[in-house]
């Protein structure tokens with residue numbers, strides 16, 4: 001990996017089709033009756049049956065819908081998994097996975113996770129007897145000790161984490177999960193299936209907020225689960241149909257449209273984020289920036305792991321200023337829109353402590369490093385000079 005550049009797009013002769021080919025074609029053959037190249041949006045809730053109980057493969061769109069089915073095949077293919085399931089949001093996908101648990105189950109999770117995941121486990125699932133212990137997975141020996149002393153049913157990690165961009169060794173953690181008979185679930189949202197495939201390193205289940213890089217255009221909310229195991233897939237498909245948080249056919253179509261250009265977008269995100277990292281590193285040398293959190297920061301322990309398991313550093317960077325004026329900095333930007341979410345073609349800026357992670361109690365948040373001064377950037381694919389000029393406005397506003 002060359003600092004996010006030079007990521008291979010092509011497959012070798014005789015190998016299975018490369019990522020971009022699969023992203024454009026898998027699950028999306030031309031439609032049978034009309035030859036439509038773009039999969040039709042099957043806006044139907046129900047289907048005419050041949051005779052009572054005999055269908056042409058579809059009976060009701062919560063259970064199955066051809067547009068969603070195309071998306072699910074595509075999602076499985078790009079993540080290198082046997083099965084894919086699409087949901088109405090990333091949180092719906094994580095909720096479906098958590099319904100594999102039962103009262104008395106215990107989950108070991110990374111302490112740095114999306115605020116909504118924190119909220120789901122600590123403010124909803126706890127009421128149903130599911131316990132969660134959130135720890136830093138950097139120290140694998142400490143995790144091993146914890147797992148030896150306690151029975152956990154599931155490990156749930158993000159890598160890189162949101163918002164501190166910690167990188168965890170998925171292969172090591174999956175070996176631990178296997179040894180202690182826990183399911184390993186990896187939220188791969190920050191990387192996208194183009195940059196990282198946790199199943200290759202032993203993860204049992206991958207989840208995504210497809211709202212982010214997979215959709216890629218900040219126009220649709222969605223979630224996904226990808227996995228290999230047939231029996232867990234059948235349970236999750238049952239949960240999907242029973243709880244009903246499925247995407248509409250139009251949302252499925254929009255997400256499919258995003259997938260076709262995922263590789264191109266990710267390369268541009270990686271290139272731009274690396275340039276912004278260098279720019280921020282210069283600002284750090286000049287004393288304006290205090291800390292930078294980025295998996296592409298060379299020489300860090302996180303960088304070493306990232307190079308092993310991903311083919312790029314992604315488009316997310318967090319940093320703090322040597323000034324308490326993070327809010328003023330964010331407000332001074334124009335191209336970086338002040339907003340939650342990430343992974344779209346347009347750049348976004350946010351203050352996690354006041355926005356995406358405000359649900360975590362202040363004391364707990366600050367103990368983890370999510371201070372009011374932390375700024376998170378989702379670097380888009382605009383022209384890099386324009387993005388840097390925009391950040392310059394923030395530094396001018398705060399430091400004069």
Ligand SMILES: Cc1ncc(COP(=O)(O)O)c(C=O)c1O
Nearest residue numbers: 089090091114162189209211222
């Ligand atoms: C890492 C991560 N996982 C899950 C989610 C939840 O996804 P959604 O907003 O699509 O429900 C988010 C949302 O920001 C996220 O950042």
